[in-house]
Amino acid sequence: xxxxxDWVIEAETKGLKISGVILQDQIEELEQSEEALMQRMxxxxxxxxxxxxxxxxxERRSLSGLVGGDAVKVESYxxxxxxxxxxxxxxxxxxxxxxAEINACMGKIVAAPTAGSCGVLPAVLLAVEESRQVSEKxxxxxxxxxxxxxxxxxxxxxxxxxxxxxxxxxxxxxxxxAAAAVELAGGSPRQTADAAAIAMKSMxxxxxxxxxxLVEVPCVKRNATGATIALAAAEMALAGVKSAIPIDExxxxxxxxxxxxxxxxxETAQGGLAVTPTGRRIRADFL
Amino acid sequence: MSKxxxxxxxGPIMVGPSSSHTAGAVRLGVMARKILGEEPVEGTIILHxxxxxxxxxxxxxxxxxxxxxxxNPDDERIPDSLKIAQERxxxxxxxxxxxxxxxxxxxxxxxxxxxxxxxxxTGSSVGGGTIVIQEINGFQVEIKGDYPTLxxxxxxxxxxxxxxTLLLTTAQINIARMLVSREKRGAQALMVLExxxxxxxxxxxxxxxxxxxxxxxxxxxL
Numbered sequence: 364x365x366x367x368x369d370w371v372i373e374a375e376t377k378g379l380k381i382s383g384v385i386l387q388d389q390i391e392e393l394e395q396s397e398e399a400l401m402q403r404m405x406x407x408x409x410x411x412x413x414x415x416x417x418x419x420x421x422e423r424r425s426l427s428g429l430v431g432g433d434a435v436k437v438e439s440y441x442x443x444x445x446x447x448x449x450x451x452x453x454x455x456x457x458x459x460x461x462x463a464e465i466n467a468c469m470g471k472i473v474a475a476p477t478a479g480s481c482g483v484l485p486a487v488l489l490a491v492e493e494s495r496q497v498s499e500k501x502x503x504x505x506x507x508x509x510x511x512x513x514x515x516x517x518x519x520x521x522x523x524x525x526x527x528x529x530x531x532x533x534x535x536x537x538x539x540x541a542a543a544a545v546e547l548a549g550g551s552p553r554q555t556a557d558a559a560a561i562a563m564k565s566m567x568x569x570x571x572x573x574x575x576x577l578v579e580v581p582c583v584k585r586n587a588t589g590a591t592i593a594l595a596a597a598e599m600a601l602a603g604v605k606s607a608i609p610i611d612e613x614x615x616x617x618x619x620x621x622x623x624x625x626x627x628x629x630e631t632a633q634g635g636l637a638v639t640p641t642g643r644r645i646r647a648d649f650l
Numbered sequence: 651m652s653k654x655x656x657x658x659x660x661g662p663i664m665v666g667p668s669s670s671h672t673a674g675a676v677r678l679g680v681m682a683r684k685i686l687g688e689e690p691v692e693g694t695i696i697l698h699x700x701x702x703x704x705x706x707x708x709x710x711x712x713x714x715x716x717x718x719x720x721x722n723p724d725d726e727r728i729p730d731s732l733k734i735a736q737e738r739x740x741x742x743x744x745x746x747x748x749x750x751x752x753x754x755x756x757x758x759x760x761x762x763x764x765x766x767x768x769x770x771x772t773g774s775s776v777g778g779g780t781i782v783i784q785e786i787n788g789f790q791v792e793i794k795g796d797y798p799t800l801x802x803x804x805x806x807x808x809x810x811x812x813x814x815t816l817l818l819t820t821a822q823i824n825i826a827r828m829l830v831s832r833e834k835r836g837a838q839a840l841m842v843l844e845x846x847x848x849x850x851x852x853x854x855x856x857x858x859x860x861x862x863x864x865x866x867x868x869x870x871x872l
Binding site: 365385389392393400403404406407410465466467468469470471472473474475476477478479481484506507509510511513514516517518521522523524525526531539573576577578579626629630631632633 | 653654655656657658659660661662663664665666667668669670672673699700703704705709724726728729753754755776777778779
């Protein structure tokens with residue numbers, strides 16, 4: 364089984380960023396040129412930008428009527444100068460809501476790693492892009508770093524709510540976004556690992572309890588809070604804070620906890636928020 | 651989960667809301683259609699586990715049928731798939747059931763084609779939009795749709811496997827993964843070959859002419 368640690372060591376040894384190591388690996392694995400892989404990733408980035416833009420228009424509502432319009436609220440709040448948490452954090456929140464709302468409305472998004480968690484990564488990276496000078500190429504490379512961690516998550520644990528709860532989806536997305544944000548902001552390979560570990564540690568045990576069986580409540584807002592956890596983790600790592608438990612062990616732990624979770628809390632809508640009085644009422648109304 | 655690549659985790663580009671219950675479901679439908687070899691006119695779809703329980707909110711039924719109709723996960727007509735199926739005169743019904751010790755997102759298709767071909771396919775959506783086909787007509791397989799795949803039904807006697815691999819060698823087609831399994835000795839057997847190169851019509855035609863081959867099917871990667 365592969366380990367993220369191997370990539371950190373390879374990056375340090377060769378004087379590369381994590382994205383450099385991942386790109387080399389994938390050129391060999393997929394038998395495609397660097398240009399072809401960057402082109403493919405560029406298509407993903409394009410759809411991510413489009414889904415953010417679409418969500419920030421805020422005209423769509425989901426079939427159930429439960430979600431829609433919150434991204435616009437947060438964006439307006441920020442634009443009016445009232446933001447409590449500051450530009451980067453607030454921008455990430457509104458973007459995450461935007462993409463997650465588009466997803467809930469059966470709009471087009473990029474799964475990263477899943478559709479339920481599609482808001483986290485674009486929100487974090489595009490919020491960082493707004494706040495500092497980064498090139499399109501650096502953004503694309505950061506996506507490779509995110510995807511590289513994603514592979515380890517999928518191989519060692521899970522990226523599926525039905526298998527590992529929300530820790531496997533939003534948790535994974537947050538860890539991926541944290542690593543990517545660190546690289547984008549000029550952090551070291553080791554710091555990407557620390558950020559990912561810190562983010563995932565804050566997500567352990569998070570259940571998948573979708574109200575009405577929809578990907579709306581609490582999924583949309585978890586994309587927003589997941590993005591903020593990713594940013595907090597990246598901030599700590601960039602400041603030199605280290606994770607006490609290394610990333611691969613944290614990932615394995617997520618997998619283990621997922622196996623121990625009852626099915627009622629793994630995307631069956633039979634536990635957690637899905638069975639609150641309000642949750643049951645929403646389900647009855649929708650069905 | 652076995653080895654993945656970056657685009658398994660960043661991607662697919664898809665219509666929401668769920669990569670496992672929507673995009674993965676579309677892909678399962680597409681694979682089932684490819685295994686049948688043509689558009690199904692009739693079918694029973696059995697949903698298991700989380701697919702059965704949260705399917706409605708994730709548009710799983712819509713997605714499975716969209717796949718059977720040949721749509722891709724980013725096709726914006728997915729929300730209308732049931733309507734489109736009806737317009738085409740196709741007849742699909744849904745049930746929930748226990749498919750045993752499988753992934754919580756699993757489905758069994760029982761499909762019939764216009765030419766009375768029939769196939770039973772069981773598959774799972776294992777996260778992030780990736781899928782695995784685990785059973786074809788009672789044979790255990792493990793097809794992910796990431797390689798061109800040859801599925802060959804044949805009689806279980808010495809020499810059949812060798813003839814197939816020899817033909818592929820002559821056509822300069824390299825085998826990446828291969829599986830052989832059988833009902834019982836000497837009876838029906840199944841060969842699944844995942845190859846590095848595409849299998850064109852000419853090669854497929856030659857394969858079908860080999861002795862003791864009952865059926866040969868080439869599935870393009872997803």
